[in-house]
Structure formats: C-alpha cells, structure tokens
Amino acid sequence: MGMKExxxxxxxxxxxxMFRVLFGFIMVVSIIRFAxxxxxxxxxxxxxxxxxxxxFEWVTPLGExxxxxxxxxxxxxxxxxMLGYYYRVAAVLFFLAFSYVELIDKTNYLNxxxxxxxxxxxxxxxxxxxxxxxxxxxxxxxxVSTVPSWTINILKLQLGLVYFYAGLAKLNPDWLFNxxxxxxxxxxNAHLPLIGPLLEYTSTAYLFSWTGAFYxxxxxxxxxxxPTRKFAYVAVIAFHLMTSALFQIGMFPxxxxxxxxxxxxxxxxxxxxxxxxxxxxxxxIWKSEVTGTSQHTSKKRSLTLSKSAxxxxxxxxxLHFLLQVLVPLRFALYPGNLFxxxxxxxxxxxxxxxxxAGYATFHVRNSETxxxxxxxxxxxxxxxxxxxxxxxxxxxxxxxxxLEDKYKQQGLEDVEIKAEAYVTLNGRRSRLMIDPEVDLTExxxxxxxxxxxxxxxxxxxxxxxxxxR
Amino acid sequence: xxxxxxxxxxxxxxxxxxxxxxxxxxxxxxxxxNFDRAAMLSNYGNNTILPAYLNLQDxxxxxxxxxxxxxxxxxxxxxxxxxxxxxxxxxxxQEANIFQFGPAESVTLRASLNTYPADTSQIKSNIESGxxxxxxxxxxxxxxxxxxxxxxxxxGESNQEIVSIYSEGELAxxxxxYLQDNITFIKQxxxxxxxxxxxxxxxxxxxxxxEENAGTDVGSSLGMLINATVLHYERFFRxxxxxxxxxxxxxxxxxxxxxxxxxxxYSLELALANLEAIQRLFKGAGIDGSQDVGLExxxxxxxxxxxxxxxxxxxxxxxxxxxxxxxxxxGQIESDNExxxxxxxxxQDIVRLLKVDMTSVLxxxxxxQDNDGD
Numbered sequence: 092m093g094m095k096e097x098x099x100x101x102x103x104x105x106x107x108x109m110f111r112v113l114f115g116f117i118m119v120v121s122i123i124r125f126a127x128x129x130x131x132x133x134x135x136x137x138x139x140x141x142x143x144x145x146x147f148e149w150v151t152p153l154g155e156x157x158x159x160x161x162x163x164x165x166x167x168x169x170x171x172x173m174l175g176y177y178y179r180v181a182a183v184l185f186f187l188a189f190s191y192v193e194l195i196d197k198t199n200y201l202n203x204x205x206x207x208x209x210x211x212x213x214x215x216x217x218x219x220x221x222x223x224x225x226x227x228x229x230x231x232x233x234x235v236s237t238v239p240s241w242t243i244n245i246l247k248l249q250l251g252l253v254y255f256y257a258g259l260a261k262l263n264p265d266w267l268f269n270x271x272x273x274x275x276x277x278x279x280n281a282h283l284p285l286i287g288p289l290l291e292y293t294s295t296a297y298l299f300s301w302t303g304a305f306y307x308x309x310x311x312x313x314x315x316x317x318p319t320r321k322f323a324y325v326a327v328i329a330f331h332l333m334t335s336a337l338f339q340i341g342m343f344p345x346x347x348x349x350x351x352x353x354x355x356x357x358x359x360x361x362x363x364x365x366x367x368x369x370x371x372x373x374x375x376i377w378k379s380e381v382t383g384t385s386q387h388t389s390k391k392r393s394l395t396l397s398k399s400a401x402x403x404x405x406x407x408x409x410l411h412f413l414l415q416v417l418v419p420l421r422f423a424l425y426p427g428n429l430f431x432x433x434x435x436x437x438x439x440x441x442x443x444x445x446x447x448a449g450y451a452t453f454h455v456r457n458s459e460t461x462x463x464x465x466x467x468x469x470x471x472x473x474x475x476x477x478x479x480x481x482x483x484x485x486x487x488x489x490x491x492x493x494l495e496d497k498y499k500q501q502g503l504e505d506v507e508i509k510a511e512a513y514v515t516l517n518g519r520r521s522r523l524m525i526d527p528e529v530d531l532t533e534x535x536x537x538x539x540x541x542x543x544x545x546x547x548x549x550x551x552x553x554x555x556x557x558x559x560r
Numbered sequence: 561x562x563x564x565x566x567x568x569x570x571x572x573x574x575x576x577x578x579x580x581x582x583x584x585x586x587x588x589x590x591x592x593x594n595f596d597r598a599a600m601l602s603n604y605g606n607n608t609i610l611p612a613y614l615n616l617q618d619x620x621x622x623x624x625x626x627x628x629x630x631x632x633x634x635x636x637x638x639x640x641x642x643x644x645x646x647x648x649x650x651x652x653x654q655e656a657n658i659f660q661f662g663p664a665e666s667v668t669l670r671a672s673l674n675t676y677p678a679d680t681s682q683i684k685s686n687i688e689s690g691x692x693x694x695x696x697x698x699x700x701x702x703x704x705x706x707x708x709x710x711x712x713x714x715x716g717e718s719n720q721e722i723v724s725i726y727s728e729g730e731l732a733x734x735x736x737x738y739l740q741d742n743i744t745f746i747k748q749x750x751x752x753x754x755x756x757x758x759x760x761x762x763x764x765x766x767x768x769x770x771e772e773n774a775g776t777d778v779g780s781s782l783g784m785l786i787n788a789t790v791l792h793y794e795r796f797f798r799x800x801x802x803x804x805x806x807x808x809x810x811x812x813x814x815x816x817x818x819x820x821x822x823x824x825x826y827s828l829e830l831a832l833a834n835l836e837a838i839q840r841l842f843k844g845a846g847i848d849g850s851q852d853v854g855l856e857x858x859x860x861x862x863x864x865x866x867x868x869x870x871x872x873x874x875x876x877x878x879x880x881x882x883x884x885x886x887x888x889x890x891g892q893i894e895s896d897n898e899x900x901x902x903x904x905x906x907x908q909d910i911v912r913l914l915k916v917d918m919t920s921v922l923x924x925x926x927x928x929q930d931n932d933g934d
Contacts, residue, residue: 275923279777281597339778448920450912455811462812467799478926513912515920520867521912 101237103357104222111219113349115173121342122166141196150194175224186211198479203343217242237393251311256440258307270296271517272446314354431547449481449514456507491531595861600853607846612656613754619649620747634727654833661784663756676706687734694745714823776923786924798907801831806900816890825888839875864921878906
C-alpha cells in the first residue's frame with residue numbers, strides 16, 4: 092500500500108475510459124444547448140465591450156464567423172474526446188477552445204465553466220483513449236488494459252477539492268445562521284408541485300443550507316468509502332437534481348452526476364463498458380459491419396511511462412494541485428468582507444453563496460467645460476453585463492476605463508468618472524460600494540487591494556466575523 | 561425527494577432540526593411567510609392592469625369619434641374637443657404604459673404608441689407623399705400619440721391656423737387621412753392588447769394568475785411585472801420624461817423638444833400621472849381607488865417594512881418635486897433647468913430602492929437576458 096498504491100499501481104483502464112466518454116458526451120450536449128440558446132451570438136458577438144481578465148486582455152472575440160467556428164471546433168473536439176478519436180489532439184483543442192471562450196468576458200464566469208476547463212486540462216495528460224476508443228480500433232498497438240492508478244486518482248482528487256472547497260465556503264455566518272441566500276431564493280419556486288409549498292418556510296431554507304454544507308463537505312468521503320458509496324451516489328443524484336429544479340444553473344448538475352461516477356469500482360466501469368460494447372455490436376450487426384469491437388478480447392497490456400515523462404508529469408501535477416489548494420485561499424490576503432469586495436472570490440468554488448444586486452450610476456465630468464452628465468450604461472453593455480458589472484468592483488473599474496477611452500475617441504481628453512454604486516448583499520439594505528468621490532480614471536487595475544472600495548459596514552474585519560443585520 | 565437520500569442525510573436533518581430548535585427567535589422573526597402572493601397578483605391583474613387597458617381602449621374610442629367629428633366639420637370647437645380627448649387618452653396611457661410584458665410586448669405597444677420626440681419631417685414627408693405604412697421601423701417616430709401631438713398642436717401657431725390646414729390647406733385631405741390613419745393604428749394596437757388580456761379574448765389574465773406563474777422566478781408573473789415596472793421607471797419614466805429632455809443623457813446639452821407632449825405643453829402633467837400610477841401600483845391601489853394587497857404589504861410580510869416606508873416617502877417627495885415644476889416642461893428646461901435636474905435626482909433615488917433593495921427582498925431577479933448562474 093502507501094503512496095505506490097495511489098500513484099503507480101496498475102488499475103483497470105475502464106474507469107478512465109468511461110470518464111472520457113461521459114465527460115465528452117455531456118460537453119457535446121452542453122455545447123449544442125449553448126448554441127441553440129443563441130448564446131454564442133448573444134454573449135460573444137453582440138456586445139460592444141468585453142470585461143477581460145487582468146493579464147488576459149489579448150483574449151478577444153473572433154468575430155461572428157470566428158466565434159461560430161471556434162464553437163464548432165470545440166464541439167468536434169468534445170466528440171473526439173467522447174469517442175476517443177485522435178484523443179490527445181481533441182483534448183488539447185477542447186481545453187484551448189473552451190478556456191479561450193471563457194476568458195473573453197468575465198461577465199460569463201461560472202464555477203462550472205472553470206471546472207470544465209480544469210477537467211479538460213487533466214484529460215490532456217491522462218491516457219483515457221487507450222481503452223474502449225476509436226483510437227485503439229484505429230491502432231490496436233495503442234490498447235492497454237491497465238493504467239497507473241494516478242491517472243484516475245487525480246480526477247478523484249480534483250472533484251474532491253471542488254466539493255470540499257464548496258463546502259468550506261458555505262461555513263459562513265450568513266449561510267449557516269441566516270439561511271442566506273436560500274431564504275430569498277427558495278420561495279421563487281413555491282409553485283412547484285409537492286415540494287413547492289414547503290419552500291415558503293424559513294425552516295426549509297435552514298434545512299437546505301445545512302444539508303448543502305454537509306453534503307459538499309463530506310460527499311467525497313462517502314463516495315470513496317465502498318460501503319457508503321451507493322447511498323452517497325443516490326445523494327449525489329438527488330442533490331444535483333434538486334438544485335437543477337430549484338435554480339437556473341444549466342448543465343452543472345448533470346456534469347457532476349456523470350463525473351462522480353469516477354469513484355465507482357473498476358468492475359462497475361468494466362460492466363458499463365461491456366454493456367456499451369454489446370449495444371454497439373448490435374448496431375454494428377444491424378449495419379452489417381464487422382468491427383473489432385463485437386468480438387472484443389481485452390489484451391493484457393499495461394501502460395508504463397518513461398522516466399523523463401514521469402518527471403515532467405510529476406512537476407506539472409504537483410504544481411497544478413498546489414495551485415488548486417492555494418488559489419481558493421488567496422482571499423485571506425485581502426482586507427474586508429470577501430462577499431462585498433470579491434477580491435479573491437472567483438476560481439474558488441464559491442457557489443450560490445450570495446444574492447447580490449446593484450445599481451451603478453456613472454457620473455462624468457468634463458474638466459475643461461465643467462459640464463457633467465450621467466452614463467446610460469445600457470447603451471454600452473448588454474443587460475447581463477450591466478447586471479454583473481454593477482455588483483463587482485473590478486468590473487466597475489473596467490467599465491469606467493472603457494468609458495474614458497470612448498470619450499477620448501470623441502475628443503474629450505480629460506474627463507472625471509465617478510461611480511455611485513448601490514449594492515445589496517443577501518437581502519440587506521443597499522449601501523454604497525465604491526467611494527463616490529474617487530475618479531476611477533485615475534485608478535489602475537491589478538491584484539492589489541483596491542482602496543476605493545468602501546468597507547462593508549456590518550463586517551469589516553473578517554470573513555468569518557459576525558454578519559448580523 | 562429528501563426521503564430518498566435518507567442514509568446520509570438523516571444526520572444532517574437531525575442536526576438541522578436540533579439547530580432550528582435553538583434558533584427559534586429567528587424563525588419566528590423571519591417567519592413562515594404567510595403573504596398571499598396570488599391575492600396580490602389577482603389584485604394587480606383585475607383591478608390595475610386589465611382596467612388600465614380597458615380605460616385606454618375607451619379613450620381611443622372617444623379619440624376616434626372626435627377625430628371623425630373634426631374631419632367632418634373642422635372648426636376650432638371640434639379641434640379643441642379632439643385635443644382634449646387626445647390628452648385624456650395620453651393620461652389613460654400613463655396607467656397602462658408600465659405593463660410592457662405579455663400581450664403589450666407582443667404587439668410592441670409602447671414603441672408604437674409613444675416613441676418621442678416625434679419625427680416631424682418624417683410625418684410631413686409621409687403626408688406629402690401619401691405613401692406610408694404606419695408601424696414600420698422607419699415610421700416609429702411618425703406614429704402614435706407624439707405624432708398626434710404634432711398634428712393637433714404643432715402644425716400651426718394657433719388653433720385657427722391648425723383648423724385651416726385641415727379645412728382649406730393644399731394638403732387638407734392628406735392631413736385628414738394621416739390623422740385618421742394614425743388614430744386607427746393606435747386603436748388597433750390598444751384593441752389587440754386589451755383583447756389579449758380580456759377573459760372573452762386571449763385571456764392572458766388567466767395566464768397571469770395561473771398557479772404555475774405564481775412564483776418569483778424568471779418568467780413568473782411577479783418576475784415579469786417587477787422587471788417591466790423597474791425597466792419602465794428607469795428608462796421611460798425617469799429618463800424619457802425628465803432626464804433626457806433635461807440633458808442628463810446628452811453630455812449636459814438640454815433637449816427641450818424631447819419632452820413627451822412638446823407641442824401640447826402638458827408633459828409634466830403626464831409625468832405626474834405616471835408617477836402616481838406607479839405609486840398606486842406599489843400600494844396595491846386599483847384604478848377605481850379600491851385598496852388591496854400590493855408590493856407594500858408583500859415587503860412588510862418579508863420583514864422589510866422599513867424599506868416599504870422609505871419607498872413611499874421617496875415617491876411622495878418625487879411627486880412634490882414634480883409638482884413644483886411648471887408646464888410646459890420644455891419652457892422650464894430652457895429657462896430654469898436646475899429644479900428639473902434636482903427632480904431627476906429625486907427620481908434617481910427611487911431606482912435603487914426598487915431595482916436593488918426591493919427585488920432582492922422579493923427574490924425577484926432583474927433579468928432582461930437569459931443565462932445560467934451558479
């Protein structure tokens with residue numbers, strides 16, 4: 092046992108292959124859904140302005156044709172992952188295309204998009220195509236029946252980190268002691284059959300908050316432990332279907348329901364694959380094609396890595412997981428209330444933690460003429476962008492800079508732009524979030540703490556401090 | 561659903577129950593929310609929205625009748641009746657313009673009836689050529705109430721002069737035709753919307769009151785009503801009626817011609833009627849003066865009585881500020897814009913109360929666009 096068991100011991104390649112198929116499949120579905128919703132146009136073609144990530148200003152939309160092509164490449168790559176067809180190329184292309192799209196505009200940031208980027212990065216590294224794939228049909232010398240156990244365990248670890256950090260993030264006073272924001276969100280679905288009427292009760296919100304925190308913190312351990320695994324998976328399905336019914340969170344529940352199957356045993360995945368092969372052979376017979384899969388006999392070959400390859404992989408993975416552990420904790424380096432400033436908020440698996448709404452008015456003053464006016468935000472931003480911008484200080488600054496550029500183009504060389512941004516957090520009364528006296532054109536972007544964010548009056552000291560009204 | 565995940569969640573359930581027991585004060589305070597949202601929606605549907613459309617429909621019938629009478633016999637007296645019927649219709653519109661969702665959205669009621677300032681050169685060229693289709697995008701500012709405002713108040717210096725354009729002018733017949741076509745256009749749009757809402761028509765009222773739309777999620781009746789109200793308040797009331805003419809959106813350059821009833825000179829009266837309609841909506845007061853549950857009570861039931869009071873106070877202050885301005889608003893903007901800008905600020909304070917504080921307490925999301933969250 093020991094580390095060797097978790098890293099280099101040979102395990103069946105079936106779980107990895109199944110993971111590849113399921114992840115590829117759900118990505119194909121997600122991309123088709125995204126396109127059918129018209130979001131490629133809506134989010135990446137229509138807007139005039141995009142909120143770039145600091146340091147990634149070079150990631151810009153590729154124009155209408157370009158964006159549709161990029162999604163086409165992404166979709167084909169997802170199919171390639173699912174079928175294991177030119178898998179490595181597909182995985183690399185998918186990772187690049189997906190991450191590029193996500194980096195275009197932080198308005199669209201979702202933790203589950205980040206999750207997809209990370210999983211597809213890990214998929215580049217693992218040999219998920221060397222079993223039950225079109226690649227092994229194409230080149231039978233690729234086929235192996237076992238893989239080093241680390242290739243499966245890194246996926247388990249990654250999923251575990253996601254859940255665990257999501258659980259940790261819920262250990263805050265608003266979530267636990269005020270049942271916020273669920274108290275605000277649940278009644279929205281009071282019209283649902285059966286559970287609907289229960290959602291109007293405050294106690295239901297508490298029950299959901301505590302259950303949710305408990306689930307996120309411990310589900311992975313119950314999935315890892317064989318005697319509890321089946322029950323835990325029932326809980327996974329119930330939990331995610333419930334969130335899918337109650338909240339508008341798109342594909343995320345289904346992605347998680349499929350991905351968590353990785354915790355199941357080798358035998359389970361081998362049986363699944365046997366079923367799929369059976370299904371395929373029926374199709375193949377119907378098409379009167381005799382393919383290798385119908386009379387499949389697994390070759391007893393295992394995959395071993397060269398010394399230099401293992402060294403490189405070790406470095407990459409250690410670095411990756413070190414970042415995965417540290418990045419969600421970076422908030423501790425900033426003063427103030429994390430939910431208010433959102434400094435160090437993204438990329439930390441903080442899911443559904445706050446109800447934030449805002450209204451930002453930008454006051455412009457032409458220092459040469461002394462004239463002042465207000466900006467019609469909606470003339471520059473899509474409704475979604477305006478909504479996201481009005482609660483997030485870094486986006487407010489970016490928008491102010493964008494306005495400054497626009498006015499410069501119109502020949503107004505020296506304008507002052509001040510933001511009057513009222514924001515409400517978890518149902519409390521709205522307060523000013525940005526110092527309304529600060530000329531934002533004089534402030535710069537960056538990772539350092541932004542002094543022009545007004546402190547949150549209820550809780551200035553610590554993230555875990557009292558959040559009471 | 562919860563019962564299926566018994567093995568794992570029993571502990572959590574027990575833990576939470578124990579916890580809830582110890583937190584009694586909070587759950588009494590937060591309360592099981594007994595507010596009857598369905599009753600509020602029913603009040604809005606039956607006593608505010610539908611009657612608003614029916615009143616507007618009546619007003620457009622009168623408008624059509626008096627226009628026919630004027631064309632039959634163009635005199636200063638028939639003109640003045642027509643002018644006052646136009647004003648009555650525009651005032652009735654102030655009760656209905658808030659609800660741009662459902663049928664009103666499908667027939668693009670607001671853009672058809674009230675895009676201003678009117679494009680007077682487009683109107684003139686339509687009349688001269690006699691070749692026009694009302695309802696196209698290029699004619700958006702050549703139709704509706706603002707076009708009537710121009711046709712009945714703006715084409716001559718005096719009523720006498722206007723009458724002569726319709727009676728003995730070179731293009732008298734063309735002016736008459738355009739006037740009538742435009743009124744028919746308005747009436748058609750209003751009829752379509754009112755019929756769609758009515759029980760003996762499309763019965764959108766039933767959809768609005770249906771159980772499946774009784775939540776506060778995206779697409780629910782309350783969600784649509786709040787989104788429509790907030791959007792209307794922000795863009796079409798605060799900006800359209802006050803902010804834009806006062807120059808708030810044009811780098812400080814005043815635009816008095818952009819007032820709602822520029823030629824008729826009663827823009828403020830319309831603005832005031834609109835704000836009062838918004839206030840009645842908040843209070844749950846029907847058009848006929850009936851009083852029932854509204855957003856005010858909904859906020860109170862959600863422990864936000866303070867917010868509710870503040871919204872009422874701020875609206876009262878805004879009403880007072882509007883009352884202190886003088887019609888014609890364009891004249892006030894030209895001669896003394898400072899009070900108009902101050903009124904704009906009063907109106908501005910209400911936006912955040914409605915759009916941020918109120919929606920957050922109600923659990924309604926401002927979503928003018930469809931997207932996933934997490």
